[in-house]
Amino acid sequence: MEDMAEKEFEPNPEFLEILISMGLSKDIATEALFCTGNTSIDTALNFIFNNDVEDSCKYLDSTNEPRLPGERIEENAIGDESEEEGFYKMTFIVNTALKMGIGKLSAQVAHACLGLYRKMLLEGLKDALDNWEFAGEKKIVLKGIDHVHLQELHEKARSANIPSYLITDAGKTQIPPDSVTVLSLFGSEQEVDKITGKLSLL
Incomplete structure (x- = not known):
C-alpha cells in the first residue's frame, strides 16, 4: 500500500x-479518474454525480498531495463544511396523465428548464446556477401523477424555499389548453429529494 501512495497517479490525458x-x-476531473481507475468519461462523470464530497475517495487534498482510495480528509483540510453539502440538481416532474408524445414532452421539459433558469437569474441566484454548471448540470426527469400532484409538489417546494417553476401549456398541439405539464425544481440533492425522493424515473 505504501508503494501505491508514493507512486504519482497519471490520469488518462484524453479523458x-x-x-x-x-x-x-x-x-x-483527476480525482474522478483516479477513483474510477481511468476507465472512461462516463464512469468518471457518474462518480462525480453520484458521490457526496465527504464520501468520495479523494485523490487530492487541499495541498494537492496524492491520497489513497477510501482515505478520508479531515474537515479542516477541505474548508467550510457548508461548501461540501452535495451537488445541486435540477429536477423535472412530468404530468404522465397527459400521455404526451416524446417530442411534446421534451419541449415541455425544455420550457421548464429555461423558465426556472431565467427565474433564478432574476431572483439573484446566479451563484447557485454557476455551481450547478461547474459540476455538470445534473438533471433528473421523474413521473408525476397528474396536474393536482404537480401543484401539490409546487406548493411544498415553495414552503421549503426551493426554486420552482410550473409550466402551463397553451394547448395548441396534443393536449387541452391550460394543461399543467411539467414542474421544475432546483436545489441540493438533499433539499430536492425531500420533495421528490419517492417518485420514479421517467
Missing part, C-alpha cells in the same frame, strides 16, 4: 482534457 472542457476543474 482529463474532455472533462476539463466540460467545465470541471483539473482537481475534480
